[in-house]
Amino acid sequence: MQRDLKQLADTPFDITVIGGGIYGAAIAREAALRGLTVAVIDKGDFCCATSANSLKIIHGGLRYLQQADIIRVRESVRERRAMLRIAPHLIRPLPCLMPTTGVLKSKAAMLAGVLANDILSADRNRGVDADHRVPRGKIISRRELEKRLPGYRGPGTGAALWNDAVANDTERIVVEMVQSATSAGACTANYVACRGFLTKNNRITGVRVQDMLTQEAFDIRSKLVINAAGPWSNQILEKLDGEVAPLPYDLALGMNAVLKQELIPTYAAGLPCQEPGPDKGRLMFIVPWRGTTMAGTFYRHHTDAVDAMQPTDADTVRLLSQLNSAMPSAQLTPDHVARIHAGLLPCKPGHSAESDPKLLRHYMLIDHAQRDSVDGLITALGVKYTTARDVADRTISLAACKLDKAIRPSSSATTPLPCGNTDILHAVRNEMAQTLSDVVYRRTGLGATSIPDDATLQATANTMAETLSWDAPRIAEEIARARNPLA
Ligand SMILES: Cc1cc2nc3c(=O)[nH]c(=O)nc-3n(C[C@H](O)[C@H](O)[C@H](O)COP(=O)(O)OP(=O)(O)OC[C@H]3O[C@@H](n4cnc5c(N)ncnc54)[C@H](O)[C@@H]3O)c2cc1C
Structure with a gap:
């Protein structure tokens, strides 16, 4: 895949697609596979923003059962x-494990949920390789919970054990989606920013880019132009x-920490936050990931400019x-933290900065001809990494x-x-890597679990140089930038 401006x-x-998350x-990829001619651009590298910073869970839908949202479970x-x-x-x-507590999350309630989930996902393994099949869920005892979560002393009569999936590398998935699109005929370029629209007779006819x-x-x-710029x-x-x-x-900042050690081997745990206040009871996820632990998620409102996202100490x-x-x-x-992942997510507007952000639950797929009488423009704004392919399918059908x-x-x-x-x-x-950060964080996995030390950055920069x-001076500049992947 080459950058052919x-x-x-x-x-x-x-179609032109704005955004390469x-x-x-x-x-x-959807457009190219279905026979349309398509260009996709990103103002930075592919997957340089929110899509690189997720908790990496490919959700199976159990959480939506609690809201009786069967459509979302199936999706x-x-x-x-x-x-x-x-x-x-x-x-x-x-x-994944979640302690059974109280009435709504009692063993009986969770057993009903796990069984319903198994029935609703009866076709979950169709076409999946034997070694990647998702087993059924079950309820386990308190003793089994403590065996699986060494050191756990929190509440729980036992636990629900169900299965989601986890991505080792969300960045490579995006890069490989772009590659797949390119192989099917798409014209793709990173570091090309949309600066405005071309219009003719009240119709959009393309984009002005830099x-x-x-x-x-x-x-x-x-x-047609498709706005897939996420928080932008x-x-x-x-x-x-x-x-x-x-x-x-509005925008919420979501944040996870990569911890230096593997806190819990094998199992991810969804454990209720016990802090008094609006977050009490919200599940905190501790996920074994590449020999370390990915843990989160913390949310707060983001009221600065969308380009000024930087989590604080x-x-x-x-x-x-x-x-x-x-x-x-x-x-x-903080000494346990190897890296911070943070990104912006759409949340419900109109909440005060002091209250907890309420994340949007559903994607938006908007035909601006219908909504704003501006023809030739669609916006697709997603809320989950997991469901991007499905939204892409719907977007290209539209x-x-x-x-x-x-x-x-x-x-x-x-x-x-x-x-x-x-x-x-x-x-x-x-693979169109233009900078040291592209190679370290989005192509090779060198910086996935921690920011590489200076010797590694220097050696990698020398090879690229x-x-x-x-x-x-350029090598020094690249190394300085690669020290802060969220800048
Ligand atoms: C902390 C956190 C944890 C999460 N955990 C999960 C999870 O476990 N599972 C899950 O399914 N989802 C999760 N999500 C949600 C998921 O990450 C997002 O829904 C998804 O990544 C959004 O993708 P996107 O392509 O819309 O946005 P982005 O990845 O932000 O992509 C938008 C792209 O548009 C580009 N762009 C902006 N302006 C321009 C312009 N003018 N010209 C060209 N390009 C432009 C940007 O550079 C960017 O690359 C999480 C999110 C966060 C923040």
């Missing part, structure tokens, strides 16, 4: 199955100078305090109607991702 500028496309990548089961089928090299089943590596501006022409969706719509009303969402202290309340034996301090084009049936749930090579030079030559003709 001449092709981007010279080819009229059916999981949503933009899945939409571009999650389908999507977990699809991800296990297309990316078995990056996703594996994850056994190459962030050379600062040169050019146009991409297409019959409203910022993209603002470029239409008030012709389109902003979408009704105080946020880390709050997150650790919530985790310690859920699992006091962990005694976590796009095909608008383009009045017959397209092939969707094959994105069964077409395997390319299972790429994680060699440094391969990333530079064949030979191919990319970096001089000494």
Whole structure:
């Protein structure tokens, strides 16, 4: 996959996708697999934002049973199955435990939930490799819970044991989705920012963009534009100078910590936060991940500019305090933290900064011709990594109607991702890596569990420098930037 800006500028496309997170990548792949011509751009690297910073859980839907939301349970089961089928090299089943407490989460209630979940997910393993099949759930005793969660002294008569899935590397999934889209004919480029829209007769006919590596501006022409810019969706719509009303969402910062040690082997645990206040009872997840632990999630309102997302030390202290309340034996301090992952999520508007953000539960798929009388623009704003493929499928079905084009049936749930090579030079030559951070954090997994030490950053930068003709000041600049993956 090569960054071909001449092709981007010279080819009229059916669709331009703005944003190369999981949503933009899945939409571009869906479009290309179904026979549409498509371009996808990101102002940074692919998967440089929220999609890199999730808790990595590919949800199976048990949580939605509590809300009796059967449609969402089925949606999650389908999507977990699809991800296990297309990316078995990056996703594996994850056994999860949640203590049984009180009445609503008693053993009897959770048994009913686990059984209902098994029935609703009867087809969960269709087409999934034998070693990636998701087992049934069950209820276990308090003694078994303590055996599986060494050191757990919190409440619980026993536990529900069910299965979700976990991604080893959410960044590589996105890069491989982009590769899959490229192999199916998509034109893809990172470091190309949308700066405005091209319009003709009250219809959008493409986007004005800027190459962030050379600062040169050019146009991409297409019959439709899909805004898949995640937390930046409203910022993209603002470029239409008030012709389109902003979408009704505020932003919440979500944050997880990668802990240096594996707190619990094998099982993920959903343990209720015991801190008094609005978070009491909210499940904190402790997930074994690449020999370490991913733990969270802490949420707060984000009221600064969307580009100014930076978790503070105080946020880390709050997150650790919530985790310690859920699992006091962990005694976590900032010294236990190897890396912080943080991203912005859409939440319900109109809540005060002091209250807890209420995350949006449903994706938005908006045809701006219907909503704002601006033709040629769709916004797809998702709320979960897990369901991006499903939203992409719906988005491209809508796009095909608008383009009045017959397209092939969707094959994105069964077409395997390319299972790429994680060699440094391969990333530079064949996967569009432009910076040291691209290689370290989004191609090779070198920085997945901790920020690499200076010797590793230096050696990696030196290797890249030979191919990319970096001089000494550029190498130093790349290393400085790679020390803060959230900057
Ligand atoms: C802490 C946390 C934990 C989470 N845990 C889970 C989980 O366990 N499971 C789960 O399913 N989901 C989880 N989520 C939710 C999930 O991560 C998000 O729903 C998903 O990643 C959003 O993807 P996206 O593509 O919409 O956004 P993003 O990944 O943010 O992508 C948007 C892209 O648009 C680009 N862009 C912005 N402006 C422009 C422009 N002008 N021109 C070009 N490109 C532009 C950005 O650079 C960015 O790359 C979690 C989220 C957070 C924050």
